[in-house]
Amino acid sequence: MAGIVAFAVTAVLAVASKGIDLFGAVVLGVITATGGGTLRDLVLGVPIFWATDLDYIWVAIAASVVAFVANTLLTRKEIYAALLYLDGAGVALFAIQAAGKAWGLDFGRPLAPVILGIVTAIGGGLLRDLLAGRPNLLMTRELYATPVLLGCTGYVLILQFLPEHQVYGAIGCGLTIFGLRAAAIHWNLSVPDWLATKPKPS
Amino acid sequence: MAGIVAFAVTAVLAVASKGIDLFGAVVLGVITATGGGTLRDLVLGVPIFWATDLDYIWVAIAASVVAFVANTLLTRKEIYAALLYLDGAGVALFAIQAAGKAWGLDFGRPLAPVILGIVTAIGGGLLRDLLAGRPNLLMTRELYATPVLLGCTGYVLILQFLPEHQVYGAIGCGLTIFGLRAAAIHWNLSVPDWLATKPKPS
Amino acid sequence: MAGIVAFAVTAVLAVASKGIDLFGAVVLGVITATGGGTLRDLVLGVPIFWATDLDYIWVAIAASVVAFVANTLLTRKEIYAALLYLDGAGVALFAIQAAGKAWGLDFGRPLAPVILGIVTAIGGGLLRDLLAGRPNLLMTRELYATPVLLGCTGYVLILQFLPEHQVYGAIGCGLTIFGLRAAAIHWNLSVPDWLATKPKPS
Numbered sequence: 001m002a003g004i005v006a007f008a009v010t011a012v013l014a015v016a017s018k019g020i021d022l023f024g025a026v027v028l029g030v031i032t033a034t035g036g037g038t039l040r041d042l043v044l045g046v047p048i049f050w051a052t053d054l055d056y057i058w059v060a061i062a063a064s065v066v067a068f069v070a071n072t073l074l075t076r077k078e079i080y081a082a083l084l085y086l087d088g089a090g091v092a093l094f095a096i097q098a099a100g101k102a103w104g105l106d107f108g109r110p111l112a113p114v115i116l117g118i119v120t121a122i123g124g125g126l127l128r129d130l131l132a133g134r135p136n137l138l139m140t141r142e143l144y145a146t147p148v149l150l151g152c153t154g155y156v157l158i159l160q161f162l163p164e165h166q167v168y169g170a171i172g173c174g175l176t177i178f179g180l181r182a183a184a185i186h187w188n189l190s191v192p193d194w195l196a197t198k199p200k201p202s
Numbered sequence: 203m204a205g206i207v208a209f210a211v212t213a214v215l216a217v218a219s220k221g222i223d224l225f226g227a228v229v230l231g232v233i234t235a236t237g238g239g240t241l242r243d244l245v246l247g248v249p250i251f252w253a254t255d256l257d258y259i260w261v262a263i264a265a266s267v268v269a270f271v272a273n274t275l276l277t278r279k280e281i282y283a284a285l286l287y288l289d290g291a292g293v294a295l296f297a298i299q300a301a302g303k304a305w306g307l308d309f310g311r312p313l314a315p316v317i318l319g320i321v322t323a324i325g326g327g328l329l330r331d332l333l334a335g336r337p338n339l340l341m342t343r344e345l346y347a348t349p350v351l352l353g354c355t356g357y358v359l360i361l362q363f364l365p366e367h368q369v370y371g372a373i374g375c376g377l378t379i380f381g382l383r384a385a386a387i388h389w390n391l392s393v394p395d396w397l398a399t400k401p402k403p404s
Numbered sequence: 405m406a407g408i409v410a411f412a413v414t415a416v417l418a419v420a421s422k423g424i425d426l427f428g429a430v431v432l433g434v435i436t437a438t439g440g441g442t443l444r445d446l447v448l449g450v451p452i453f454w455a456t457d458l459d460y461i462w463v464a465i466a467a468s469v470v471a472f473v474a475n476t477l478l479t480r481k482e483i484y485a486a487l488l489y490l491d492g493a494g495v496a497l498f499a500i501q502a503a504g505k506a507w508g509l510d511f512g513r514p515l516a517p518v519i520l521g522i523v524t525a526i527g528g529g530l531l532r533d534l535l536a537g538r539p540n541l542l543m544t545r546e547l548y549a550t551p552v553l554l555g556c557t558g559y560v561l562i563l564q565f566l567p568e569h570q571v572y573g574a575i576g577c578g579l580t581i582f583g584l585r586a587a588a589i590h591w592n593l594s595v596p597d598w599l600a601t602k603p604k605p606s
Contacts, residue, residue, distance in 0.1 A: 015341070018341060020340070020341060021348075021392075023347050023348045023351060024339070024340040024341065024342075024347070027320070027324075027340055027347065028340050030317075038245065042244055042245075042446055043442065043446075043452055043455075045451060045452075047247060048245055048247075050310065050314070051245075051309055051310035051314050052310070054310055054313045054314065057313050057314070057317065058313065107455055108454065108455035108456070108458055111458045111461050111462065112454070112455050112458065112461070115434075115461065118431070122431075126535065130332060130534060130535075131328065131332070131338060131340055131341075132341065133337060133338075133341065135537060136535060136537075137428070138424070138428040138431055138432050138535055138536075139419070139422060139424060139428065139535075139536065139537065140428075145427050145428070145431060146425075146427045149427060190425075217543070220543060222542070222543060223550075225549050225550045225553060226541070226542040226543065226544075226549070229522070229526075229542055229549065230542050232519075240447065244446055244447075249449060250447055250449075252512065252516070253447075253511055253512035253516050254512070256512055256515045256516065259515050259516070259519065260515065332534060333530065333534070333540060333542055333543075334543065335539060335540075335543065
């Protein structure tokens with residue numbers, strides 16, 4: 001739920017400066033907040049999570065409306081920073097939850113749970129950036145998806161080899177994702193040069 | 203069917219001025235016309251509507267070809283205006299039909315049928331704008347999705363509290379969506395200032 | 405598998421000049437290589453192909469990593485040309501395989517198998533271009549999708565009227581797609597003027 005709120009709010013704030021109306025803002029917030037999980041459930045072939053528990057949608061709508069009304073307040077520097085950390089926490093929760101759900105369904109072990117963790121964590125953000133016409137996170141060198149990859153891989157290894165420590169593994173791997181993401185935000189880290197191609201001068 | 207035709211035709215016309223070939227135009231027309239309903243059926247977990255009744259695809263293909271051939275005629279001012287109204291009628295039909303289908307399947311009542319009505323009505327247009335590289339309707343202040351929200355909400359309220367008037371409710375709410383959309387086209391209405399964020403000068 | 409490799413490699417090379425990090429490159433490569441088939445299986449309502457055989461994902465990851473590491477080598481003119489032909493072969497394989505799979509499931513015969521052949525063959529490329537922020541193939545006049553249309557239509561006609569020659573039909577139609585595509589690459593063919601709208605001077 002915290003992840004839903006964070007995703008909806010950051011989506012609305014990302015486009016608020018472009019002159020968007022309330023309805024467009026809410027649709028974008030809801031798509032961002034629920035898009036990753038919807039993709040996950042479609043691929044898993046299970047009922048979409050928000051159809052069985054409508055609270056997810058209500059929360060996403062409410063968060064989007066609040067973000068729309070308070071956008072001038074929330075884009076203040078210190079509050080926006082707090083939201084980035086909340087977004088990092090949301091990413092961590094979404095990723096671990098998705099990997100665990102796929103693992104529990106015995107879906108394409110061991111690789112597919114990692115893939116679905118990543119898809120769920122970044123899928124909503126990709127949809128947001130596509131619809132908002134912004135460059136998306138795959139095209140930048142921000143340290144965003146790499147923590148998710150590490151955390152989900154670690155979690156899957158624990159589920160495979162130490163299934164009796166599943167709960168601690170989930171907590172530990174979730175904290176790892178959040179910690180790496182928070183460090184990336186705090187120190188403004190990006191992917192090192194040797195792991196990136198050089199952009200051609202254009 | 204009228205909606206399919208309207209969506210396919212407006213999609214082809216939207217990109218005709220960019221220099222597109224016949225095949226690309228038909229693919230774009232078919233995606234726009236069937237994309238919203240395909241998303242709806244995927245989320246509902248039911249067979250895709252056009253697989254069981256291929257006429258939808260044939261009609262979309264035929265409409266796209268006609269629009270491609272006649273694009274210089276159809277972009278004439280008075281005819282294009284007529285198409286906008288047809289598009290509004292298509293949106294109304296798609297939205298009410300999707301909300302009713304989701305309701306009939308007892309899918310996430312009462313909120314999810316409204317969501318699916320909106321997704322079906324605007325999904326095809328969002329795909330079209332993404333593929334055509336145009337700003338999409340969420341990013342503008344055109345009065346497009348708000349009528350759909352109002353109409354679907356009204357229809358769901360009728361299904362909940364006055365199920366014996368289901369048929370009249372569908373007709374009334376569909377006409378409401380079309381009426382609001384037609385008014386928005388006729389008087390060039392957009393979302394009022396107090397419901398929109400100010401775009402920052404850039 | 406050859407198609408998976410070709411799609412992943414060309415996707416990574418397409419964005420390498422933009423300054424992308426290893427992780428983003430791999431995600432983009434995997435999405436491009438598996439996106440079309442994932443869409444196909446979602447629409448067909450069957451389990452996603454890469455969940456039952458993880459080798460597809462492993463191959464896509466490996467090919468993306470190799471393409472990332474060797475991108476300065478692979479963008480050399482003669483090698484890139486070879487990759488374009490490999491991509492053409494991948495398109496041909498994907499299209500025929502998808503059309504055959506849909507036909508075998510008795511899915512919306514006779515039209516839907518053709519549609520799914522096209523969706524599978526070009527879906528990955530459309531996703532790649534959307535995520536990479538490039539103009540996509542529907543918006544250009546490159547002779548890309550038309551060979552797919554012709555080949556799939558021919559294959560469906562053979563499945564319908566000459567089912568005893570199914571294997572030869574698949575090979576023949578696949579070679580037709582590849583041949584047309586190779587000719588388009590070799591002679592730099594594009595869709596003739598009379599099949600395209602004139603772009604307006606802007």
